Amino acid sequence: MTYIAKPKLHHPSLVKNKAGYTRRDYEGAVSTLCAGCGHDSISAAIIQACYELDILPHQVAKLSGIGCSSKAPTYFVGASHGFNTVHGRMPSVMTGANLANKDLIYMGVSGDGDSASIGLGQFAHVMRRGVNMTYIVMNNGVYGLTKGQFSATADKGSISKKGVANSDESIDMVSLAILMGATFVGRSFSGDKHQLVPLIKAAMAHKGAAFLDVISPCVAFNNHAGSTKSYDYVREHNEALNRIDFIEGREEITASYEPGTVTTVQQHDGSLLRLRKLGEEYDPSDKIAAMQRVQEGLAAGEVVTGLLYLDAAPKDLHSNLNTVDVPLNRLKTADLCPGSATLDRINAGLR
Amino acid sequence: MPQAIAAVNDFVVKFANVNGSGSASANELFARSILRMGVPVSPRNIFPSNIQGLPTWYEVRVTEKGYLGRRGGVDMMVAMNPQTWGEDVREIEPGGYLFYDSTKPMPSSMFREDINVIGVPLTAVTNATYSDARQRQLFKNIIYVGALSVLLDIDPEEIKRLFGEQFKGKEKLLDSNVKALNLGRDWATQHLDVGAVKLKVRRADNVGKRIFVEGNNAAALGAVYGGATVCAWYPITPSSSLAEAFMAHCKRLRHDKATGKAKYAIVQAEDELASIGMVIGAAWNGARAFTSTSGPGISLMTEFIGLASFAEVPAVIVNVQRGGPSTGMPTRTQQSDLLSCAYASNGDTKHVLLFPEDPKECFDFTAEALDLADRLQTPVFVMTDLDIGMNHRLCHPFEWDDKRDLDRGKVMTAEELQAGKNFGRYLDVDGDGIPYRTYPGTHPTKGSYFTRGTTKDEYARYSEEGAVYVRNMERLQKKFMTAARIAPQPVRYSSPKATRHGVIYFGSTSPAMAEALDHLEEGGNHVNALRVRAFPFAQSVEDFIHEHDKVFIVEQNRDAQLRTMILSEFTLDARKLIPVLHYDGTPITARFIAADIAKKLAQLKVVPFEKAAS
Ligand SMILES: Cc1ncc(C[n+]2csc(CCOP(=O)(O)OP(=O)(O)O)c2C)c(N)n1
Ligand code: SF4
Numbered sequence: 001m002t003y004i005a006k007p008k009l010h011h012p013s014l015v016k017n018k019a020g021y022t023r024r025d026y027e028g029a030v031s032t033l034c035a036g037c038g039h040d041s042i043s044a045a046i047i048q049a050c051y052e053l054d055i056l057p058h059q060v061a062k063l064s065g066i067g068c069s070s071k072a073p074t075y076f077v078g079a080s081h082g083f084n085t086v087h088g089r090m091p092s093v094m095t096g097a098n099l100a101n102k103d104l105i106y107m108g109v110s111g112d113g114d115s116a117s118i119g120l121g122q123f124a125h126v127m128r129r130g131v132n133m134t135y136i137v138m139n140n141g142v143y144g145l146t147k148g149q150f151s152a153t154a155d156k157g158s159i160s161k162k163g164v165a166n167s168d169e170s171i172d173m174v175s176l177a178i179l180m181g182a183t184f185v186g187r188s189f190s191g192d193k194h195q196l197v198p199l200i201k202a203a204m205a206h207k208g209a210a211f212l213d214v215i216s217p218c219v220a221f222n223n224h225a226g227s228t229k230s231y232d233y234v235r236e237h238n239e240a241l242n243r244i245d246f247i248e249g250r251e252e253i254t255a256s257y258e259p260g261t262v263t264t265v266q267q268h269d270g271s272l273l274r275l276r277k278l279g280e281e282y283d284p285s286d287k288i289a290a291m292q293r294v295q296e297g298l299a300a301g302e303v304v305t306g307l308l309y310l311d312a313a314p315k316d317l318h319s320n321l322n323t324v325d326v327p328l329n330r331l332k333t334a335d336l337c338p339g340s341a342t343l344d345r346i347n348a349g350l351r
Numbered sequence: 352m353p354q355a356i357a358a359v360n361d362f363v364v365k366f367a368n369v370n371g372s373g374s375a376s377a378n379e380l381f382a383r384s385i386l387r388m389g390v391p392v393s394p395r396n397i398f399p400s401n402i403q404g405l406p407t408w409y410e411v412r413v414t415e416k417g418y419l420g421r422r423g424g425v426d427m428m429v430a431m432n433p434q435t436w437g438e439d440v441r442e443i444e445p446g447g448y449l450f451y452d453s454t455k456p457m458p459s460s461m462f463r464e465d466i467n468v469i470g471v472p473l474t475a476v477t478n479a480t481y482s483d484a485r486q487r488q489l490f491k492n493i494i495y496v497g498a499l500s501v502l503l504d505i506d507p508e509e510i511k512r513l514f515g516e517q518f519k520g521k522e523k524l525l526d527s528n529v530k531a532l533n534l535g536r537d538w539a540t541q542h543l544d545v546g547a548v549k550l551k552v553r554r555a556d557n558v559g560k561r562i563f564v565e566g567n568n569a570a571a572l573g574a575v576y577g578g579a580t581v582c583a584w585y586p587i588t589p590s591s592s593l594a595e596a597f598m599a600h601c602k603r604l605r606h607d608k609a610t611g612k613a614k615y616a617i618v619q620a621e622d623e624l625a626s627i628g629m630v631i632g633a634a635w636n637g638a639r640a641f642t643s644t645s646g647p648g649i650s651l652m653t654e655f656i657g658l659a660s661f662a663e664v665p666a667v668i669v670n671v672q673r674g675g676p677s678t679g680m681p682t683r684t685q686q687s688d689l690l691s692c693a694y695a696s697n698g699d700t701k702h703v704l705l706f707p708e709d710p711k712e713c714f715d716f717t718a719e720a721l722d723l724a725d726r727l728q729t730p731v732f733v734m735t736d737l738d739i740g741m742n743h744r745l746c747h748p749f750e751w752d753d754k755r756d757l758d759r760g761k762v763m764t765a766e767e768l769q770a771g772k773n774f775g776r777y778l779d780v781d782g783d784g785i786p787y788r789t790y791p792g793t794h795p796t797k798g799s800y801f802t803r804g805t806t807k808d809e810y811a812r813y814s815e816e817g818a819v820y821v822r823n824m825e826r827l828q829k830k831f832m833t834a835a836r837i838a839p840q841p842v843r844y845s846s847p848k849a850t851r852h853g854v855i856y857f858g859s860t861s862p863a864m865a866e867a868l869d870h871l872e873e874g875g876n877h878v879n880a881l882r883v884r885a886f887p888f889a890q891s892v893e894d895f896i897h898e899h900d901k902v903f904i905v906e907q908n909r910d911a912q913l914r915t916m917i918l919s920e921f922t923l924d925a926r927k928l929i930p931v932l933h934y935d936g937t938p939i940t941a942r943f944i945a946a947d948i949a950k951k952l953a954q955l956k957v958v959p960f961e962k963a964a965s
Pocket of ligand 1: 066067068069070110111113114138140144145146151
């Protein structure tokens with residue numbers, strides 16, 4: 001598999017935003033994810049959000065862990081730096097990057113395996129530190145890249161393609177993020193761009209730890225034994241799963257529904273997802289009420305979506321550390337090195 | 352009285368205390384007062400990995416010649432811990448002295464025939480003056496320092512001056528400490544036969560401009576001077592005091608005068624995985640970043656170290672080594688993480704290691720490591736250990752050249768990109784294996800790339816093509832050879848007499864080695880010595896081995912890890928390299944090194960029987 005560059009031909013009629021860029025300028029390489037994968041819809045929403053926010057593409061830093069979802073940063077904002085780190089540990093790398101240069105826009109992309117299993121610890125800590133970022137979990141309830149094992153967000157009692165029932169409790173990332181101190185917490189669905197794009201825009205505008213849990217169906221769900229496109233088949237033929245030619249292309253699942261209502265979406269595997277969009281009257285600034293609403297939804301078997309919790313005046317890591325206004329990576333020798341005269345004084349104090 | 356050891360400015364006093372009794376500062380006061388008299392001292396903390404109530408020792412070597420390694424043996428034991436009485440008494444050299452609290456009389460069976468016993472009723476003297484329990488505990492320590500100062504001829508004015516510096520502005524504390532000191536001095540003068548103690552301190556002029564500092568403190572200062580702005584760490588003995596010292600230095604030296612804001616960021620991470628992750632993220636984004644840790648922390652960081660190495664992101668890791676494996680001996684010293692650091696992570700990986708010998712080099716090498724990591728775009732380890740890290744060492748003062756600029760290595764700027772310079776993130780433009788990088792956010796349309804731990808081509812494009820992978824791996828090897836040229840070079844000491852024998856050593860073994868070389872020379876065993884200061888090894892390491900018939904390799908680990916690395920990096924006859932290994936967790940001594948090498952040299956001289964007969 002090699003990198004496929006998108007042709008840079010621009011249609012003259014493409015509309016430019018205030019920053020002078022067209023929507024195409026926010027795209028990345030051609031996706032190598034399965035056609036119809038929810039992750040691609042989220043990438044498209046990120047592209048739309050960045051375009052609408054008039055962001056300078058090179059001011060974005062995209063970081064991810066490992067997984068299909070973590071590959072997504074290659075597919076948006078191609079003119080920015082990206083960092084595919086190690087499995088589950090993107091949050092610490094993001095924290096460090098943010099410490100070095102607080103002026104960039106940080107976009108963290110992760111999967112439910114990446115963030116809720118191996119990376120749960122780092123996920124919790126990046127939220128409580130208030131790193132100024134937008135952290136998106138592309139949540140499909142499975143490990144896509146390693147071919148369909150349960151992730152820690154898979155519902156208890158759900159059945160894997162192998163027919164195994166999940167006996168473990170699932171982790172609700174939204175509840176966890178609120179609990180850990182994220183100051184912007186929302187949930188959405190990859191197919192609902194009317195809800196998702198504004199949420200991403202709001203998250204990016206937020207000056208603190210913003211978290212979005214985005215339900216993102218995995219088309220590879222509906223493989224079955226005996227199929228030449230099954231996980232087993234693919235594994236035997238020893239190719240990465242996310243090759244278009246091994247996975248049946250599916251239509252992107254979309255959903256559009258009014259605030260305050262419930263909609264039922266059928267996933268590729270036939271399973272139904274009940275999404276409830278919060279009503280206009282919902283007040284996201286009350287942390288305890290937000291927790292309660294999310295838990296009520298869980299108890300009712302619904303996935304509550306929308307902006308769930310917001311602290312409109314958050315403190316971020318840099319304000320907590322009281323760092324200088326200039327990004328740390330721009331400080332020069334003269335700013336950092338106390339010089340020989342000071343060293344002589346230090347020496348004198350050590351005799 | 353038995354024959355008494357007599358020595359001026361050349362003896363070892365060891366304090367046996369109970370952890371938490373406040374003895375540490377009194378013992379350090381003792382050491383410093385001798386230093387102020389111009390006589391070099393070398394103290395060692397010997398403590399178990401427990402917090403309170405358990406035994407702790409502080410060994411002070413008084414050494415006019417300036418031998419700063421551990422000598423071995425104890426001339427005077429200040430036995431303040433009933434729990435360890437037996438072993439403490441046993442450790443005293445024949446003719447040595449036992450100083451103890453004689454408030455409660457002890458049967459003579461508790462002493463040894465061949466040592467001199469000095470009893471001072473410390474508890475009684477203390478209790479007669481102080482009623483508060485905490486005061487009693489603290490001042491008892493000062494009282495024994497007072498008594499010892501009389502016995503050993505330590506100038507009390509030096510001690511008072513030290514009090515003055517310590518309690519500047521706190522006159523009450525100053526007065527009460529001086530009072531306790533005098534209490535001990537008066538008792539000793541009135542009741543003891545001072546002349547019977549033949550260990551004496553005499554004013555000398557052998558300290559000069561040297562400073563007395565712990566390696567961790569020095570390394571932390573090196574990080575400040577080296578321009579580190581991000582420190583992410585997780586507590587682990589014996590490295591915690593390094594991050595804490597960095598914090599303290601930054602508080603004094605790194606706040607913007609006008610705004611009071613910090614020109615640094617320190618994060619106590621949730622674990623070592625996160626601390627190295629933060630370092631990598633910060634360095635990727637153009638800040639100078641480091642972490643400090645010890646063995647088990649390195650184990651956790653391993654996956655990330657592989658990422659930094661393969662994705663070519665700078666990272667500085669100060670590994671203050673302790674006894675392993677696993678949690679091993681957490682408060683004892685070793686040099687046993689060489690292999691796990693040099694080859695950390697899966698796949699073909701090799702990393703740069705620096706081996707400081709003392710606090711001065713801890714300072715130099717930490718600053719240097721930040722430059723090297725940027726220049727080489729790779730992790731660099733500073734391999735110190737508990738012995739240097741947590742003990743005060745006399746060393747040359749820190750130096751800094753104000754003309755020195757932080758060397759950020761090959762970073763392509765927006766101007767260069769704009770001017771049309773070819774940017775390929777992993778392109779070997781200069782033939783040294785080191786590519787150019789750009790910081791995120793540099794240019795609107797040029798120079799951005801994707802960083803990943805997976806294989807890629809010269810333009811950072813994901814590629815699993817075999818030839819592309821091999822090319823990249825070969826470039827990384829070339830870069831490693833560049834590291835051998837630009838890292839600190841070995842230091843050579845030549846024997847005054849020509850010899851076919853050499854010795855290689857590194858790091859904290861240095862002071863013991865320097866003394867061992869003198870002992871060997873005195874015993875007619877001539878050896879040339881080479882102190883290795885970095886991995887990858889300079890060519891001169893191989894040359895040195897070729898110049899000699901046999902080369903001893905002195906290390907503080909069981910498996911001869913440096914020897915293994917030398918054998919794996921060069922093509923050599925393994926029989927030439929003779930290991931000299933010390934790894935019980937205590938710092939290696941000159942006595943051990945000299946005796947072991949002398950023994951092995953003698954064995955080499957033995958002519959096999961058949962040969963002799965033929
Ligand atoms: C240390 C380590 N362990 C395991 C893996 C294998 N691995 C790669 S991706 C992945 C799970 C990805 O799942 P998720 O984060 O949910 O992403 P998705 O592919 O479903 O988008 C695993 C276990 C790895 N790369 N590194
Ligand atoms: S395996 Fe699932 S998660 Fe991965 S690309 Fe395919 S559909 Fe998406």
